[in-house]
Amino acid sequence: xxxxxxxxxxxxxxxxxxxxxxxxxxxxxxxxxxxxxxxxxxxxxxxxxxxxxxxxxxxxxxxxxxxxxxxxxxxxxxxxxxxxxxxxxxxxxxxxxxxxxxxxxxxxxxxxxxxxxxxxxxxxxxxxxxxxxxxxxxxxxxxxxxxxxxxxxxx
Numbered sequence: 001x002x003x004x005x006x007x008x009x010x011x012x013x014x015x016x017x018x019x020x021x022x023x024x025x026x027x028x029x030x031x032x033x034x035x036x037x038x039x040x041x042x043x044x045x046x047x048x049x050x051x052x053x054x055x056x057x058x059x060x061x062x063x064x065x066x067x068x069x070x071x072x073x074x075x076x077x078x079x080x081x082x083x084x085x086x087x088x089x090x091x092x093x094x095x096x097x098x099x100x101x102x103x104x105x106x107x108x109x110x111x112x113x114x115x116x117x118x119x120x121x122x123x124x125x126x127x128x129x130x131x132x133x134x135x136x137x138x139x140x141x142x143x144x145x146x147x148x149x150x151x152x153x154x155x
Contacts, residue, residue: 033047036122036125036126039121039122039125044118045084045085045088045090045114045118046081046084048071048073048077048081049081049084049085049090050115050118051071052067052071052078052081052082052085052091053085053090053091053107053111053114053115054115055067055070055071056091056105056106056107056111057107057111057112057115060106061094061104061105061106062104062105063096063102063103063104063105064078064079064082064103064105065078067082067105072155082105085111086105088110089108089110089111090107090108090110090111090114091105091106091107091108091111092105092106092108093105094106
């Protein structure tokens with residue numbers, strides 16, 4: 001099968017609509033993420049840190065290894081993220097009661113407060129932008145959310 005660098009894999013009936021969708025989706029999501037990231041002050045918690053805090057807030061304490069697996073990052077990268085979060089008092093490390101060599105990470109009250117503030121800032125920015133969309137456009141975006149969540153889990 002021929003692969004066009006601009007449009008992706010080609011089929012007998014022309015360029016792949018799926019390849020074009022993948023490319024357009026990647027670009028759109030990257031732009032949204034970048035613009036939300038740019039709105040936060042230098043020294044703020046990274047997006048990976050916020051993701052870990054959100055996971056700990058939703059799911060409860062986890063081992064660093066489990067967090068690395070769930071976030072799909074190398075253990076070394078997770079160790080670095082957790083060290084930064086721990087240094088800022090946003091997570092706490094406790095020994096595993098069954099195996100003292102292992103540890104468990106949990107979000108602190110400071111971490112919950114920072115997460116709520118960060119979410120609030122991002123939500124307000126998104127809210128202001130979405131307020132300029134028509135009700136039909138907002139409904140279309142809302143209907144795509146379950147698909148985007150499923151896509152994120154499969155990546």
